[in-house]
Amino acid sequence: MAAGFRYPQFCALARAAEVVGERWTLLIVRELVLGPRRFSDLRERLDGLSASVLTERLARLEAGGLVARRALDRPASGVVYELTEAGRALEPALFALLRWGTGLLLPLRPRERVEGDWLRLALTACARRGPSPARTFLLRIRAGRAEVILRVVGGPGGTAVTEGFESAEATLTADPATILGLIAGGLSPRAALRDRRVEVTGETDALEVFPTLFDVTEPRG
Amino acid sequence: MAAGFRYPQFCALARAAEVVGERWTLLIVRELVLGPRRFSDLRERLDGLSASVLTERLARLEAGGLVARRALDRPASGVVYELTEAGRALEPALFALLRWGTGLLLPLRPRERVEGDWLRLALTACARRGPSPARTFLLRIRAGRAEVILRVVGGPGGTAVTEGFESAEATLTADPATILGLIAGGLSPRAALRDRRVEVTGETDALEVFPTLFDVTEPRG
DNA sequence: CCGCATCCGTTTCGATACTG
DNA sequence: CAGTATCGAAACGGATGCGG
Numbered sequence: 001m002a003a004g005f006r007y008p009q010f011c012a013l014a015r016a017a018e019v020v021g022e023r024w025t026l027l028i029v030r031e032l033v034l035g036p037r038r039f040s041d042l043r044e045r046l047d048g049l050s051a052s053v054l055t056e057r058l059a060r061l062e063a064g065g066l067v068a069r070r071a072l073d074r075p076a077s078g079v080v081y082e083l084t085e086a087g088r089a090l091e092p093a094l095f096a097l098l099r100w101g102t103g104l105l106l107p108l109r110p111r112e113r114v115e116g117d118w119l120r121l122a123l124t125a126c127a128r129r130g131p132s133p134a135r136t137f138l139l140r141i142r143a144g145r146a147e148v149i150l151r152v153v154g155g156p157g158g159t160a161v162t163e164g165f166e167s168a169e170a171t172l173t174a175d176p177a178t179i180l181g182l183i184a185g186g187l188s189p190r191a192a193l194r195d196r197r198v199e200v201t202g203e204t205d206a207l208e209v210f211p212t213l214f215d216v217t218e219p220r221g
Numbered sequence: 222m223a224a225g226f227r228y229p230q231f232c233a234l235a236r237a238a239e240v241v242g243e244r245w246t247l248l249i250v251r252e253l254v255l256g257p258r259r260f261s262d263l264r265e266r267l268d269g270l271s272a273s274v275l276t277e278r279l280a281r282l283e284a285g286g287l288v289a290r291r292a293l294d295r296p297a298s299g300v301v302y303e304l305t306e307a308g309r310a311l312e313p314a315l316f317a318l319l320r321w322g323t324g325l326l327l328p329l330r331p332r333e334r335v336e337g338d339w340l341r342l343a344l345t346a347c348a349r350r351g352p353s354p355a356r357t358f359l360l361r362i363r364a365g366r367a368e369v370i371l372r373v374v375g376g377p378g379g380t381a382v383t384e385g386f387e388s389a390e391a392t393l394t395a396d397p398a399t400i401l402g403l404i405a406g407g408l409s410p411r412a413a414l415r416d417r418r419v420e421v422t423g424e425t426d427a428l429e430v431f432p433t434l435f436d437v438t439e440p441r442g
Numbered sequence: 443c444c445g446c447a448t449c450c451g452t453t454t455c456g457a458t459a460c461t462g
Numbered sequence: 463c464a465g466t467a468t469c470g471a472a473a474c475g476g477a478t479g480c481g482g
Contacts, residue, residue, distance in 0.1 A: 006244075008268065010329055010397060011339035012346065013251050013315065016322030021247065023227075023474080030234050039445055047229065050475050055446055077482095078444060089438045093321050094234065096314035101237030103310075108231055118232035125233065176231060217310045244455075260464050271456050276465060299463060 019064050020090065024049050025057050026097070029083070029090060032067065034117050036082035047113065066090065098125035103217045106185040108177040116141055116148025119176045120161065123150065126183065126214045127159035133209050136168040142175050152213060159213040170206030174198040182207075184216035240285050241311065245270050246278050247318070250304070250311060253288065255338050257303035268334065287311065319346035324438045327406040329398040337362055337369025340397045341382065344371065347404065347435045348380035354430050357389040363396050373434060380434040391427030395419040403428075405437035 007014035020026050024046065031037055031045055042054060058081055061067035066087035072078045083090075102122045108114070119141060132154035139150040151164045172179075178197040181187030189207040192198045200207050228235035241247050245267065252258055252266055263275060279302055282288035287308035293299045304311075323343045329335070340362060353375035360371040372385045393400075399418040402408030410428040413419045421428050 005330065007248065008330070008333045009248075009339065010326065010333045010335045011248075011251070012319045012322035012326055012343040013247060013339075014322070015325040016318045017247055019322075019325065021242070021244070023242070026234060026238055026242065027228065027230075027232075030232070040443085048475070050477095051446065052448085052476095053474065086438075089324075090321055093314065093317035096317040097237045098233045100311055100314050101233035101235070101240075104236040104240065105231065105233055109226065109229070112229050112231045114231045118230065118234075122233040264464095269456070271458090272465060273467085274455065 016093070019060070019066070022057070022060075024053060025061070026094070028054070028057055028061070029066070029087065029094060030118075030121065032081060032083045032087065033091060033094065033121070036070070036080040038078055038080055042081070045115070061087070095121075095125045098122055100217055102126050102180070102184055105180050106177065114143045114176055116143045116146060116176075119143065119179065120148065120150055120163070122180070123152070123183075123214065124161045126216050127152075127161050128154070128213055128215045129158045130215075131156045132159045132213045135170075135203075135206070135209055135213070137206065137210060137213075138165075138168040138171040139179065140171060140173040141179060142173070152210075154213045168202070170200060170202030172198055172200055172207065172210065183211045183214040237314070240281070240287070243278070243281075245274060246282070247315070249275070249278055249282070250287070250308065250315065251339075251342065253302060253304045253308065254312060254315065254342075257291070257301040259299055259301055263302070266336070282308070316342075316346045319343055321438055323347050323401070323405055326401050327398065335364045335397055337364045337367060337397075340364065340400065341369065341371055341384070343401070344373070344404075344435065345382045347437050348373075348382050349375070349434055349436045350379045351436075352377045353380045353434045356391075356424075356427070356430055356434070358427065358431060358434075359386075359389040359392040360400065361392060361394040362400060363394070373431075375434045389423070391421060391423030393419055393421055393428065393431065404432045404435040 006018050020029060027046055028042060031042055039054065043049060043051065058067060062069060065084060067081050068084050070080050070082060072080055098121055102125060105122065134156070135154050137152040139152060141148045141150065149163070149165055151162050151166065151168060153160045174192070174197060178187065178192055182189065182192060182198070189211070193200070193207065198207065227239050241250060248267055249263060252263055260275065264270060264272065279288060283290060286305060288302050289305050291301050291303060293301055319342055323346060326343065355377070356375050358373040360373060362369045362371065370384070370386055372383050372387065372389060374381045395413070395418060399408065399413055403410065403413060414421070414428065419428065
């Protein structure tokens, strides 16, 4: 192939683009950031990605040292792919892209796949780095038929988004587009409540505070 | 057409990839981060990029609100492309990718184009965010037949890389691969001096300190 | 089933030539 | 200077097959 020489430029961005700039590659890395995955797991998540292209992408990522193959212990047979240390070094760039892309998320388009993991990544990327209100939220997000639960905790060191079920001051139940609308899409808490797009239990002012725990770049300048 | 719907996923990374994930697009943005550019300027910098693809990429970036066309004032006729506010919002992600890609820069490959601007971007991306030695360096970098001069200033708030000729405690003269080798490639100052790949004037210990002003992710975990 | 290789019709890219 | 037009080459998506 020698496609590693796609851009003959002594430039760091061109080098990065040669490794992760092809179609699907960043989305494969995204899935592996969520944990080790099998070939078929990746195919299932990435509709439209053909087996041959996935094979090629994984081979390139492995050759670049970002991904490692690991044989699964018995009784589960097979192979999983996982990020190496070098692969995880990509996370800052990936989160920076997630943060920028969050501003482009809305509207939810027809026939678009929705996964709780992906929303969690977006919320993590947009979590405030600076001081945010010291409040604790539980998010119940209905994505398709599944439900994802996230804990969002503000504090002087910034906002943290984690998985977990521990109780919180307030619980917000909504679908992904509503959550995104609240923090990035100009959906006012008042309007969301009126249209019953969100349900709040616990502290009554929680919904007003919630968006201030995040920081989203505005789209379409 | 309708390539705006390349990935049918409600995911921030997929949205970002739809806008800037195609071949050449990030490199076009890189050039525009350096300032407004004409169509022909971009073509000149991006060898291998055909006029038709550049036309399409610029149209898409403009449609996405990242880039604006501006008619040039007389007497210079023509059009320039420049980043909008929304386009500049991509800079954090671009610099994160630059930082990661810097670890992949070496070795300099045969027939590879070298531009001072690109090295400046890499050094800026790798400048330490945390406290770095309060020293001032002037870098004279020979890129092809041209010469680029950069000022590198350390301090408690981090390292700053700027353009400028003001005098400094020490001046380092070298080619881009040597500069990169010093901060990212395991080229020891001692070896660089011995092989006359770098020339130092001013403070004699400058070369030892210089690499500590930068922070490069190690490649190939 | 899982991980891939192969084949094939379609899309996208790259090089060159041409136009207002 | 700023693009269009054209055309062969490469990449991609979908289907199928095959060994473990």
